[in-house]
Amino acid sequence: MKINRTTERSVKILELVAKANDGIDMDEICEKLVIPRTSCYDILVTLVHMGMLEVSTGAKKNYKIGLNAYRIGMSYTNNRNISEIIDPALKELSKELKKTCFFGVLEGTKIVYISKFEPENPIITTATIGTRNPVYSTSLGKAILSTMSDEQIREITKDIEFKQATRFTLKSVDELIENINVVRSRGFALDEREVEEHMECVGVPVFNEKRECIGAISASSLYKKDEDYVALGNTLKERAFKISKSLGYMP
Structure with missing residues (x-):
């Protein structure tokens, strides 16, 4: 079975962010998941665009689970x-x-x-x-x-x-x-x-x-x-x- 690396990384990022109650920045994501910064950045931009993540701007961009991810997760329970x-x-x-x-x-x-x-x-x-x-x-x-x-x-x-x-x-x-x-x-x-x-x-x-x-x-x-x-x-x-x-x- 062939696993798509980008999709796998996207899911792992979502799982990691979901565990961080106060959010998490890109440097920490790259370090914990051992993902190149360029690849991680592209995934994060896409996930934010799709509503799967929310980003807060400050000294560093901080990522949290987005509303769309919540809706998708709740559909599991509702069904x-x-x-x-x-x-x-x-x-x-x-x-x-x-x-x-x-x-x-x-x-x-x-x-x-x-x-x-x-x-x-x-x-x-x-x-x-x-x-x-x-x-x-x-x-x-x-x-x-x-x-x-x-x-x-x-x-x-x-x-x-x-x-x-x-x-x-x-x-x-x-x-x-x-x-x-x-x-x-x-x-x-x-x-x-x-x-x-x-x-x-x-x-x-x-x-x-x-x-x-x-x-x-x-x-x-x-x-x-x-x-x-x-x-x-x-x-x-x-x-x-x-x-x-x-x-x-x-x-």
Whole structure:
């Protein structure tokens, strides 16, 4: 297979510029990619002309990703079904953790389970695809709420009757907001035996290219006193970040 050198260099330049949040000048591009200045200059001029790069003038010309490159990149996300990205990642996560993993979205004051994957020897859970559970007692719900302001949370939960599914279920919106503050600080939510007394779940929000929370992923299993839920939460944070990036999210 014959590779066109100019095209290859153009793509490598775009990749390099995309990683430089504050932009990058031509000298640094030439040095890092080992490209002759004359060849690099011609490529940069063309990419700027095509809207793939933007250039700011100063002591040195500084290059950043252009609007047209952003539009082309977003078309990848727009043309893919979200489930095509989330389902394989969730399936792999379930196999890795040996826990039942879910993807859920917020619908009114309920969490709706959209995807579910189980390990080889699953612990039976009552939640199935299509099941609805209260937003205040699920790790999925708390993860999603953690991306909102306290005022938004109060608005969503203003008509909720906090029912005690177990002795651990939260009893009021004030208790919920206090819990959400902890979720925000550590980056993951816990359903601490609040839906089913024998089950503990960890949840993390998922974002799209507009930096909007579109739902959350979670891992569920039997409650164990010696389980390291912080480590589990951190693993889910890493996986949720990868999923979000695949959906076009840029922090």
